[in-house]
Amino acid sequence: MKVILIKDVKGSGKAGTILDVADGYARNFLLAKGYAIEATAKNVNDLQGRKAAEQHRMEVAKSEAEAVAAKLKDKVILIKAKAGQGGKLFGAVTSATLSERIKSDYGIDIDKKKIVLSSDIKAYGDYEFEVKMTQGISCKMSVKVEPEE
Structure with a gap:
């Protein structure tokens, strides 16, 4: 099962990472505890949009700092x-x-x-x-x- 981590999980990955994990691990631990969401097409697109927005914010902050x-x-x-x-x-x-x-x-x-x-x-x-x-x-x-x- 593919999931998107929304929190850092020790041994699995950092927030924003798309992982392919066992169904039981995903359902019983990651999804149940709120550490991840299912990697549906909508959720993957939302993740990519958030990453692009964060990248843009970082570039703007860097250019302001340089100025x-x-x-x-x-x-x-x-x-x-x-x-x-x-x-x-x-x-x-x-x-x-x-x-x-x-x-x-x-x-x-x-x-x-x-x-x-x-x-x-x-x-x-x-x-x-x-x-x-x-x-x-x-x-x-x-x-x-x-x-x-």
Whole structure:
């Protein structure tokens, strides 16, 4: 019996896979537990339509990420902060701070989890960081931390 998996099944396959399995396994386990549906012509066409739509969404997301990466590439963010003796900042410049600054300076909303810092910035100076968009698309940016006047 041919079935289409709608959930990942250990030992059988991932969701969206068309399998040819024993009738008993299909009826008593896969179909009964809601892990699969029968592979009728209608269901196969629906699956192909969903896969095509998902592929299109992925391509659109990738092109948008490339456009954002091109816009942000090699940009410098200026942050003014207060510090104590020796130039050590009160607090730190974190990925959340950088995310807010990118949104205010460039109008692009970047999730703080996508900003990769080697460590939090706790002193004045120039630092580089990476913004990882999606699927291997990333860009390097710089931040310059200066004393607040």
